Structures are given as C-alpha cells and as structure tokens.
Amino acid sequence: MHENIKAFHLKVISINGIFYDDEALEIILPCYDGELALLYGHEEMIYAIYDGTIKIKKPDGKWIYGVVSIGSVQYTVDNECIVLVNTAEKPAEIDKNRAKEAYDFAMEHLNQKQSMKEFRKSQAGLARAMARLSAASKYKD
Known part of the structure; x- marks a missing residue:
C-alpha cells in the first residue's frame, strides 16, 4: 500500500451485478461539471454520476477502468463508498x-x-x- 494514503471500501454496482467490491485508494467519477475524485476521509455526500469513465486506484497502485452510465455515488462517514449505476463494463468487454x-x-x-x-x-x-x-x-x- 502507498505510504500515508489510506484505503476505503468501494462497491461499484450495476444492474448486471457487482463491478468492484474491495478496498481502493481513489476513485475518479464522471459528474455533470467534470470529474470527481474521492479519497479516504472524504466528507459524507451523495452525488449524481453521468455517462463516462470511472478510474479506480487499487491498494497496489494499479488502476482499473470502467465505462458507466448514469447513477449516483454515496460516501459515508465510515469511509464506505457505494456507486450505483445502470451499467458498468470494462473497456476490453x-x-x-x-x-x-x-x-x-x-x-x-x-x-x-x-x-x-x-x-x-x-x-x-x-x-x-x-x-x-x-x-x-x-x-x-
């Protein structure tokens, strides 16, 4: 794990199933006015997500990419992040x-x-x- 960067629990769920359910160092999401990056300790919030690419940084530093359709993201005070979208797929798929x-x-x-x-x-x-x-x-x- 990267020094001084804590991981949070991330779930990315679509109608087709679970795209990601593990620890993450960062997630970058497509939002109305640009990209939103979430890290450990982010304030509690709910935000709309639009069609675009999500980027997930795993604890080993590697990035995972996905294409999502509209949905929402919720970050809670206990450092849980839940992304609910209509669709989520890997670019290779x-x-x-x-x-x-x-x-x-x-x-x-x-x-x-x-x-x-x-x-x-x-x-x-x-x-x-x-x-x-x-x-x-x-x-x-």
Missing part, C-alpha cells in the same frame, strides 16, 4: 461495432424532428455511445 452502431443511431435521431423527451433520450444514447467508444480505444487492460 466493449463491442466497438455495437457502440459505433449506437453512436450512428443516436446521431441520426438527433437530426430528426422529435419531442423534447425523445431528444433527451437521443442525447443520452449519444453520450453513452461516445463514452463507450472513447474508453474502448483509450484504456487497455
């Missing part, structure tokens, strides 16, 4: 062709006349597809 098809589909629908609800759904689909494509290209296990 992403089917680039399916992600590209989802991107093309969302772009096509954004250019069509739609209700505000449909437009927001298309925007969300585009954000998720972009996050998946970016992570699949950038992060290798």
Whole structure:
C-alpha cells in the first residue's frame, strides 16, 4: 500500500451485478461539471454520476477502468463508498461495432424532428455511445 494514503471500501454496482467490491485508494467519477475524485476521509455526500469513465486506484497502485452510465455515488462517514449505476463494463468487454452502431443511431435521431423527451433520450444514447467508444480505444487492460 502507498505510504500515508489510506484505503476505503468501494462497491461499484450495476444492474448486471457487482463491478468492484474491495478496498481502493481513489476513485475518479464522471459528474455533470467534470470529474470527481474521492479519497479516504472524504466528507459524507451523495452525488449524481453521468455517462463516462470511472478510474479506480487499487491498494497496489494499479488502476482499473470502467465505462458507466448514469447513477449516483454515496460516501459515508465510515469511509464506505457505494456507486450505483445502470451499467458498468470494462473497456476490453466493449463491442466497438455495437457502440459505433449506437453512436450512428443516436446521431441520426438527433437530426430528426422529435419531442423534447425523445431528444433527451437521443442525447443520452449519444453520450453513452461516445463514452463507450472513447474508453474502448483509450484504456487497455
């Protein structure tokens, strides 16, 4: 473990199951106004998470990357961090062709006349597809 840096317990849970359940030195999450980094001793809070990449620093110093969709993070006074998201996947597990098809589909629908609800759904689909494509290209296990 790194000197002077304490670990906290981290759980990342999606609809498909548990993505991570172990000690961590740091987690970096995609939030509305940028990235949020959490370390041991962070104040108690609940925050919204958006489509993007999470970065988890394990006690051995190695990083784990994941692509998540919307959800929330809670950090408690007893140094427990729980991340609940709709989906979480490792970049190596992403089917680039399916992600590209989802991107093309969302772009096509954004250019069509739609209700505000449909437009927001298309925007969300585009954000998720972009996050998946970016992570699949950038992060290798």
